[in-house]
Amino acid sequence: MSDSAVASTDELRDGVSGFAQDWAADKQAFHSPWGKAMMWIFLLSDTFIFTCFLTSYMKVRMTTTVPWPNTSEVFSLTVFGENVPLLLIAIMTFILISSSGTMAMAVTQGYRRNRKAVVWLMGATALFGASFVGMQAFEWSKLIEDGVRPWGNPMGAAQFGAAFFMITGFHGMHVSAGVIYLTYIAIKVGKGDYDRSGNYEAVEIAGLYWHFVDLVWVFIFAFFYLW
Amino acid sequence: MSDSEGQQHPISVYLWIWLLLFVLSAFSYAVDYMQLQGMLRWSLILIFMVLKAGFIVAIFMHMVWERMSLALAILMPPLVLLVLIGLMAIEADYTFMSRLTFFSS
Numbered sequence: 180m181s182d183s184a185v186a187s188t189d190e191l192r193d194g195v196s197g198f199a200q201d202w203a204a205d206k207q208a209f210h211s212p213w214g215k216a217m218m219w220i221f222l223l224s225d226t227f228i229f230t231c232f233l234t235s236y237m238k239v240r241m242t243t244t245v246p247w248p249n250t251s252e253v254f255s256l257t258v259f260g261e262n263v264p265l266l267l268i269a270i271m272t273f274i275l276i277s278s279s280g281t282m283a284m285a286v287t288q289g290y291r292r293n294r295k296a297v298v299w300l301m302g303a304t305a306l307f308g309a310s311f312v313g314m315q316a317f318e319w320s321k322l323i324e325d326g327v328r329p330w331g332n333p334m335g336a337a338q339f340g341a342a343f344f345m346i347t348g349f350h351g352m353h354v355s356a357g358v359i360y361l362t363y364i365a366i367k368v369g370k371g372d373y374d375r376s377g378n379y380e381a382v383e384i385a386g387l388y389w390h391f392v393d394l395v396w397v398f399i400f401a402f403f404y405l406w
Numbered sequence: 407m408s409d410s411e412g413q414q415h416p417i418s419v420y421l422w423i424w425l426l427l428f429v430l431s432a433f434s435y436a437v438d439y440m441q442l443q444g445m446l447r448w449s450l451i452l453i454f455m456v457l458k459a460g461f462i463v464a465i466f467m468h469m470v471w472e473r474m475s476l477a478l479a480i481l482m483p484p485l486v487l488l489v490l491i492g493l494m495a496i497e498a499d500y501t502f503m504s505r506l507t508f509f510s511s
Contacts, residue, residue, distance in 0.1 A: 180460065193473075193474075194474060195474070197473065197474055197475070198473075198474040198475050198478065201473065201474075201475035201492075202475060208475055208479075209473075209476050209479075210473055210475075211472065211473070211476060215431060216476065216497040219476065219479075219480050220480075222480075223480050223483060223484070226487075227487065228483050230484070230487045230491075231490075234487075234490055234494050235490050237494065237495065237496045237498070238489070238494045238495075238497070238501075241453075241495065241498035241501075241502055242498045242505065244502070244505050244506060244509065244510065251428070251438055251441070253431065257413050264438055264441075265435065265438050266440075269431075269435045270411070272431050272434075272435070273428070273431060276424070276427050276428060276431055279424075279462065279466060280420070280421075280424035280427075282466075283420045283424070283465075283466045284417070284420060285422075286413070287414070287415070287417055287420060290414050291414075292415065302495075340431070366416060370408075383413060383468075385465075386467075387467055390462055390463075390466045390467045391430045392469070393462060393466075394459055394463065394467075397455055397458045397459050397462070398459070400434065400455075401434065401451050401454070401455035404438075405434060405437060405438050405447075405451045406448070406451065
């Protein structure tokens with residue numbers, strides 16, 4: 180409603196002048212579908228949560244006088260008798276990036292109205308996500324077997340376990356929620372709901388969430404596993 | 407609505423970024439695999455991380471094609487987190503020094 184009023188009185192400008200125009204008066208600020216703006220604002224709040232986790236991890240790691248466990252060794256896997264550092268984590272990283280690619284493809288196919296392609300690509304994305312969670316469960320059980328607990332571990336600083344379970348657990352929860360969310364949207368696509376309503380925005384919005392989960396992993400990978 | 411047509415961009419853009427993300431991930435993994443240490447390790451980790459994060463947000467999440475008001479509303483607030491990180495780093499340094507002074511025997 181307000182949108183049409185704006186459009187009739189004033190053309191939308193781009194860049195800095197457009198930025199000033201959008202915020203200049205009591206009217207609609209975001210000229211995008213409301214669902215997309217809301218998803219972005221939710222992701223912004225999620226950014227703050229994950230940053231708080233990573234910052235507290237930084238703080239306990241900086242303050243401990245006991246050496247931090249060497250993640251390169253803790254997360255190594257033995258393949259054919261050879262010890263490969265961080266192997267599982269590297270595979271998980273590549274799986275998540277693959278899923279981001281299939282999701283981006285799903286969004287483009289959505290706007291081209293290729294219903295079948297969208298269902299397949301979103302299904303593949305959800306499967307990648309599910310396999311990521313499976314590998315994380317494997318990793319958790321391996322570490323628990325090695326004696327890592329939230330209050331201590333045999334390899335070094337006691338805070339390692341708390342940081343590991345908290346950060347990867349919260350991220351894994353996001354991936355699991357994403358798998359359910361993507362499956363739900365894929366089913367709606369398959370039933371033709373968005374062909375009837377005439378827009379595939381829901382696919383793009385689900386894509387935003389999924390890319391964010393991948394984005395968070397980029398930071399966890401850098402700060403927790405590689406640092 | 408300025409983008410009632412939605413975000414339509416050539417598929418090749420996505421494929422290139424996808425490939426780039428794979429390469430950058432391989433580079434970050436190589437940092438650990440080659441056991442680089444010290445400043446070189448940390449700076450390489452940060453560079454690859456920022457590049458990956460940037461491409462995901464800009465291209466996969468379409469931020470370069472969004473209007474400036476949305477981009478600034480989403481990208482500016484996280485800057486205060488840098489203040490938090492800075493304050494916590496100073497605090498952590500102080501705590502570490504106190505622990506060295508009072509708890510090491």
